Amino acid sequence: LKKIAPAYKGIVLYTSKAMDGLTLGNRIVDPVQLPGLIEEWEKKRAVAEAGRDLPGEKAVAGRRKPVGKAKPKAVIAKPRAEPELMPSRWIETDVPEPPDLELHILRDLPTEEIFKYVNVNMLYGKHLWVENLTKRLKDQNDEKLLKLQGQVREVFEEAVWEDIIVPQAIHRWFRAWPEGEQICVENPDGGEPEKFYFPRQRNSEELSAVDWIRPRELGGDYVNMFVCTTGPDVGYKSTQMRKEGRLLASHILQALALEMTEATAEWLHEKLRRDWGFADPPSFMLEDLFKARYRGIRLSFGYPACPVIEDQKGLFRLLKPEQIGVELTEGMMMDPEASLSAMLFHHPQARYFGSGF
Structure with missing residues (x-):
């Protein structure tokens, strides 16, 4: 969600276990389950974009939001034509x-x-x-x-x-x-x-x-x-x-x-x-x-x-x-x-x- 998803227009899904992948695949092809899956993904993406920990991720000890002026993120531009x-x-x-x-x-x-x-x-x-x-x-x-x-x-x-x-x-x-x-x-x-x-x-x-x-x-x-x-x-x-x-x-x-x-x-x-x-x-x-x-x-x-x-x-x-x-x-x-x-x-x-x- 933080590194790969921004490069694609559609949803990006990942599982660490093969059997979970099969379950995920079944939800994707099921027209009844797919809307709920997309809704779950949208919520996770919103959390990731806000810079918060995703559900199931461990928080980094001692991490706090910076006080005062935040350091701007590096902007990566599109490849230049020249x-x-x-x-x-x-x-x-x-x-x-x-x-x-x-x-x-x-x-x-x-x-x-x-x-x-x-x-x-x-x-x-x-x-x-x-x-x-x-x-x-x-x-x-x-x-x-x-x-x-x-x-x-x-x-x-x-x-x-x-x-x-x-x-x-x-x-x-x-x-x-x-x-x-x-x-x-x-x-x-x-x-x-x-x-x-x-x-x-x-x-x-x-x-x-x-x-x-x-x-x-x-x-x-x-x-x-x-x-x-x-x-x-x-x-x-x-x-x-x-x-x-x-x-x-x-x-x-x-x-x-x-x-x-x-x-x-x-x-x-x-x-x-x-x-x-x-x-x-x-x-x-x-x-x-x-x-x-x-x-x-x-x-x-x-x-x-x-x-x-x-x-x-x-x-x-x-x-x-x-x-x-x-x-x-x-x-x-x-x-x-x-x-x-x-x-x-x-x-x-x-x-x-x-x-x-």
Whole structure:
């Protein structure tokens, strides 16, 4: 209600439990119950807009309304039609030279090594619904978890053996420079540069990813772009498993495909940092990678710092990831689903943030 609902015209509903979601769904499609549901939502929204605690929320200890003149809230404006009105604010740092500006297609990736980069919290906690995962991972005698881990390993080995999970990637370094709230990326084919929109926050920080790119008049900069995928046949294999009555295996395969794509991105990003001349320290652990404690950052279009998902078109024109079997749909989604695209920045101060749009 406080963060998501303001961005939509209709009602925004949320439940923390799957069964509650079913109940909520029934109320939505029931013409008798829907008016009451909308009335409840309107009351909650009014409470949220007034800045009061929502029913069921814990009050923050010691919180009071400020006495005297209230501090004005930051106003977030609409994206401007002329991005050049908000220029880059380059933060001085070294600009490492990439090893080359050639296109790299990586087909024979080390699947077993990439599997080690899978985020178990996401795989088991989010996709496979294991509760109290952190505690249970420490318990060497948790038979249910051990059994599930064995099933995951079996599905993984089957998928690798049958060439269902086949990690691939395509990447390239490009010359780049800021132009207002856009990053211009040089077209290696000699055409017009591709421009990617990174709207500046309209709040006190006024952050934008363009500040991590050295201006052209100072020599310009570099970015890396990549697309990775785990292969086109996951959907077919998953459907086949369901028809055979292997429902859990089917779900595990889909979860594995998604998390193997994330793992491939993590593995590749680590490699690219090393090739770019700023390798992670030897003491780095997987937890450090998952928490993005390395130098630089990778951003994907459609997420808070770069919300214009249509910029995927520019990335696809530059990389042509169709060469590894990844295509862009009319809705700017990638096919196969287990695919990921990103733009990499080297700047030490680069960090995640929301633009507010």
